[in-house]
Amino acid sequence: MEKKPQSSTEESSIFDKKVSRRNVLKTAGAGGVGMLIGASGIGGLLSLSDTTVTKGETIKDVIPFYGKHQAGITTETQNHLYFASLEVTAGSREELIQLFKDWTEAAAAMTEGKAVGDHSGNHFLPPKDTGEAAGLSPSNLTITFGVGPELFEKNGKDRFGLKGKKPKELKDLPKFPLDSLEDKWNGGDICIQACADDLQVSFHAIRNLVRIARGKAVIHWAQTGFQRTKQADSKKETPRNLFGFKDGTVNPNVQKETEMDQQVWIQSGDGADWLADGSYMVVRRVQMYIEVWDRSTLRDQENTFGRHRDSGAPLGHKNEFDKADYNKKDENGQPAIPTNAHMRLAHGDGKQQILRRAYSYADGMDPQTGSFDAGLLFICFQRNPEKQFIPMQQRLAKNDKLNEYTVHKGSAMFACLPGTQKGGYIGDTLFS
Ligand SMILES: C=CC1=C(C)c2cc3[nH]c(cc4nc(cc5[nH]c(cc1n2)c(C)c5CCC(=O)O)C(CCC(=O)O)=C4C)c(C)c3C=C
Numbered sequence: 001m002e003k004k005p006q007s008s009t010e011e012s013s014i015f016d017k018k019v020s021r022r023n024v025l026k027t028a029g030a031g032g033v034g035m036l037i038g039a040s041g042i043g044g045l046l047s048l049s050d051t052t053v054t055k056g057e058t059i060k061d062v063i064p065f066y067g068k069h070q071a072g073i074t075t076e077t078q079n080h081l082y083f084a085s086l087e088v089t090a091g092s093r094e095e096l097i098q099l100f101k102d103w104t105e106a107a108a109a110m111t112e113g114k115a116v117g118d119h120s121g122n123h124f125l126p127p128k129d130t131g132e133a134a135g136l137s138p139s140n141l142t143i144t145f146g147v148g149p150e151l152f153e154k155n156g157k158d159r160f161g162l163k164g165k166k167p168k169e170l171k172d173l174p175k176f177p178l179d180s181l182e183d184k185w186n187g188g189d190i191c192i193q194a195c196a197d198d199l200q201v202s203f204h205a206i207r208n209l210v211r212i213a214r215g216k217a218v219i220h221w222a223q224t225g226f227q228r229t230k231q232a233d234s235k236k237e238t239p240r241n242l243f244g245f246k247d248g249t250v251n252p253n254v255q256k257e258t259e260m261d262q263q264v265w266i267q268s269g270d271g272a273d274w275l276a277d278g279s280y281m282v283v284r285r286v287q288m289y290i291e292v293w294d295r296s297t298l299r300d301q302e303n304t305f306g307r308h309r310d311s312g313a314p315l316g317h318k319n320e321f322d323k324a325d326y327n328k329k330d331e332n333g334q335p336a337i338p339t340n341a342h343m344r345l346a347h348g349d350g351k352q353q354i355l356r357r358a359y360s361y362a363d364g365m366d367p368q369t370g371s372f373d374a375g376l377l378f379i380c381f382q383r384n385p386e387k388q389f390i391p392m393q394q395r396l397a398k399n400d401k402l403n404e405y406t407v408h409k410g411s412a413m414f415a416c417l418p419g420t421q422k423g424g425y426i427g428d429t430l431f432s
């Protein structure tokens, strides 16, 4: 559950005063703009331009969809996640291109709080938008698209004429010691990450994008995720994971463009120029044995992460954001932060960094064990997984004390596409 970045390019809500879909409806009723409702129906009602009917009022909670980078990477984490991994069934490159064009249009509309497609009002046709987000605020919805290795080549087949564009970094992750991966949580041709401050808004986004993809792509696996809501934590402190620890304290600073260029954004000259301004996303579905954890002592728990539970401070330190001193000894002359502590191993020599943007999940019961199926959908972004996530996970998989309490069940890597401008479409540099 990684925290709080805010990128100056993407994140500033473009308007200052809130006009939710509901407010527009109210205003329409009060201000006598019923004609508008009759003329353009829900689709029209929800369009940004229609906010002019409420002069002076503007919309909040909108994160722009268009831009140099896709939103949902350096964006401050929203309360909820709906993540979907899809398999492409389209028969041709043209169909695939059309899919990305349709998705772009729909995603741009939904992030502005608009419905998908025009409201036809035709009683003999299914409505274009499924409707469950009508009346809801845009809720800072971001929709982020990524492509997996098999979109470029599957079983030696160049399915969409993309083989020559495959970046060498985009491949299945190596099998790490202790991995217990299941096909049902692995891989995918395309991923869509929908984050919002309302789960119904996230779900609506994925549902409508999957609906648009009918005949061209199907869901392979999906996962919801959550963290404490901003309403529950108005101070917006670092969220706690399901083991009760602050999670997301040490993360690259998304406000610093140079840091993002070094660690997160793929640069032209890195190998695949069409992917410049995109980022590699690694996803791991990590089940956490919360019942086992709950029976372990506070000292064991703190030694596992190398941090104090209450304050989030590194062991031997006072405050959450104190710089960890890995040479510090405890009263017995032992390292204050144990050599197998998660944060110590993840940190390494500090040269590799990743931008973590994970969410907790809770999916009922694990039928095999009768315990909770709960954990972390670990998501991170980086410029080069071979230099960043992979060596880090190799260290963790070998020695991390956290491995006593977790198991990696799912794994995937996607290349998150560069952003696009109005008139373009997500993926345009891949297909041009
Ligand atoms: C390979 C990358 C990582 C995986 C997989 C991972 C899983 C994982 N982590 C936690 C909880 C915490 N992680 C913390 C720090 C931390 N974790 C990683 C990487 C992976 N974690 C990094 C790079 C760091 C920062 C290291 C540093 O330089 O200090 C912490 C400490 C607080 C914090 O900084 O966020 C916690 C807590 C869980 C529960 C988990 C899988 C279930």
Ligand SMILES: [Fe+2]
Pocket (backbone or CB within 6 Å): 342, 346
């Ligand atoms: Fe971690």
